[in-house]
Amino acid sequence: MGDKPKEDGGPAFPCPENGVFPPQPGMFLRDLFAKIAIGGCIASTCASEDWPDPMSASAYAYRVADAMLVERAKASEGTPK
Numbered sequence: 001m002g003d004k005p006k007e008d009g010g011p012a013f014p015c016p017e018n019g020v021f022p023p024q025p026g027m028f029l030r031d032l033f034a035k036i037a038i039g040g041c042i043a044s045t046c047a048s049e050d051w052p053d054p055m056s057a058s059a060y061a062y063r064v065a066d067a068m069l070v071e072r073a074k075a076s077e078g079t080p081k
Helices: 027-046 053-076
Strands: none
Touching: 027 053
8 A cells, every 4th residue: 555646647627716616626637548548448348258357447547547647748848838
């Protein structure tokens, strides 16, 4: 349980204060990337006998999301601010 928390990429869909509701951070970018990755994983294996168990598919989706965040950080290092 002593794992270091993963970089979450920040909010993907933040909602600012609008006078009625308080600001909401929205889904984290890491979760959005994992959501997209697991959809592809399921779609690519649903018609085969290689259907992954949910825990394996979920772990894979978050590994993909983490890799996407690493590449995103590399790409933004060279971007002028």
